[in-house]
Amino acid sequence: METTRWPGVWRDGRELFTRNADPGVKVYGEPLRTVDGVEYRGWDPWRSKLAALLVHGAPPEVLARPRSVLYLGGAHGTTASHLSDLWPDAPIFVVEKSPSSFAPLLALARRRTNLLPILADAQLPERYRADVGEVDLLYQDVAQRDQVRIFRENVEACLDERGRGVLMLKVRSVTQRRPAVAIVRDSRAGLGRAGLTIDGEWSLTPFAREHVALAVHR
Ligand SMILES: C[S@@+](CC[C@H](N)C(=O)[O-])C[C@H]1O[C@@H](n2cnc3c(N)ncnc32)[C@H](O)[C@@H]1O
Numbered sequence: 001m002e003t004t005r006w007p008g009v010w011r012d013g014r015e016l017f018t019r020n021a022d023p024g025v026k027v028y029g030e031p032l033r034t035v036d037g038v039e040y041r042g043w044d045p046w047r048s049k050l051a052a053l054l055v056h057g058a059p060p061e062v063l064a065r066p067r068s069v070l071y072l073g074g075a076h077g078t079t080a081s082h083l084s085d086l087w088p089d090a091p092i093f094v095v096e097k098s099p100s101s102f103a104p105l106l107a108l109a110r111r112r113t114n115l116l117p118i119l120a121d122a123q124l125p126e127r128y129r130a131d132v133g134e135v136d137l138l139y140q141d142v143a144q145r146d147q148v149r150i151f152r153e154n155v156e157a158c159l160d161e162r163g164r165g166v167l168m169l170k171v172r173s174v175t176q177r178r179p180a181v182a183i184v185r186d187s188r189a190g191l192g193r194a195g196l197t198i199d200g201e202w203s204l205t206p207f208a209r210e211h212v213a214l215a216v217h218r
Contacts, residue, residue: 001035006054006063008086009043016043016051018085022111027081041085045207048079049141049168052207059200062166062215066090066137070158072122072150073142075101077108077115083139084112093132097121122150125157132158138165143173148187152194155218164217165196171210184212191216 001010001017010017017033017040024039026032031042045052053062065087074080074094083092094109095118096102102119109115118128122142138159140151151167159165169187171180188198196216204211 001033001040004054005060006058007060007065008063009054010040016045016054017041018043018082021085021088025111027108028076028078041082043082048082049204049208049211049213050079050082050139050166052204052211053166053202053213055207056202056204056213058202058213058215061164061199064164066135068133068135069093069137069139070132070135070154071095072138072140072154074105074117075141076104079139079141080105080115081108081112084115088114090114091116093118093128093135095120095122095128122154125154129157134158134160134163136160136163138163139168140165141168143170145173145175147173148190152190155194155196159218161218164199164215167191167214167216168204168208169212169214171212180210187212188214 001012004011020039020041030044033040043051045055068090069092071080071092071094074096080094092114093116096105105117109117120127135158138154171183174183199215202213204213
């Protein structure tokens with residue numbers, strides 16, 4: 001097991017791993033590997049867009065240790081579980097609007113106490129803003145038509161004035177009728193109008209088709 005440029009992420013050949021905060025337990029069928037008494041969990045770029053972003057060359061700052069995190073679109077907690085491994089001391093608020101996804105997320109959070117699930121619509125940050133407070137990392141993966149507006153409103157509601165964010169933009173959820181490059185250009189402009197600086201843009205092909213990751217800071 002070798003260290004990588006991302007703090008808390010290990011590599012064995014081409015496979016990425018995080019240190020399992022819940023030893024012996026898999027979250028999504030990922031491989032477990034024990035080396036020198038430490039258990040690691042495979043981090044699959046086909047299942048987690050954040051792992052795909054690392055494979056595509058994200059800089060170490062993308063995984064710089066935050067004080068607290070707001071994660072929009074947690075689903076069953078696949079990616080959130082790896083953040084939980086990476087940052088055991090950081091509260092990670094995970095918003096999910098689908099009750100059927102929320103049930104497994106809640107079960108995961110019972111085992112991983114730094115995951116704080118919230119059953120809510122990310123379009124209405126005023127509903128959870130008081131609970132979340134100010135975070136210094138906003139991560140969003142909701143695959144909705146108005147993804148950029150949702151991101152901007154959550155920046156306004158919950159992101160510290162020196163915070164940073166990662167938007168997993170599903171290009172085809174915005175519209176089917178315009179070229180992908182135009183959608184990405186407009187999305188970048190929309191983030192700029194919210195006072196955000198774009199630090200990087202990465203296509204996630206082939207792991208997540210028609211997805212672009214945008215890293216930003218305030
Ligand atoms: C692609 S999945 C997220 C996968 C997850 N981020 C991961 O990597 O493990 C998108 C999730 O966003 C949720 N979602 C979509 N719109 C939402 C909204 N407005 N508020 C909260 N969650 C939303 C969906 O229910 C779905 O579970």
